[in-house]
Amino acid sequence: MISSPPSNTIKDDGKGNQVQTATLMVEGMTCDGCVKAITRALEAIPGVHAVRVSLEKGSVAIDYDPKETGPSNFAPSIEAAGFTVIG
Ligand SMILES: [Cu+2]
Numbered sequence: 001m002i003s004s005p006p007s008n009t010i011k012d013d014g015k016g017n018q019v020q021t022a023t024l025m026v027e028g029m030t031c032d033g034c035v036k037a038i039t040r041a042l043e044a045i046p047g048v049h050a051v052r053v054s055l056e057k058g059s060v061a062i063d064y065d066p067k068e069t070g071p072s073n074f075a076p077s078i079e080a081a082g083f084t085v086i087g
Contacts, residue, residue: 010066019049020066023059025087026078030055034083041081045069 013019029038035053038060042051047068052061062074075085 018066019063021061021063022071022074023061024071024074024078024085025058026060027058027084027086029053029058029060029083037081038078038083041077042074045073045077 010018010020026038029035035055038053039051042048042060042062045064047065048062049065050063052063053059054061060074060078062071064070078085
């Protein structure tokens, strides 16, 4: 399996707000229930705008406002939902 480093990109939402995207590799996601659980857990964090889960890649991409939150808040929420963050 090829492992890639977590990516971190910044873009502008067109309204002058910064939106940053963090991509985490997560182990243990197998079905739509897992996708919903992770999405719900992350969207509950203030400053998280959008969550995109790929079961195929085992990745979770999180769009967030860097003024409000950051990747250090994401892993604990994912793990609290019962999954393991591996990268
Ligand atoms: Cu599941």
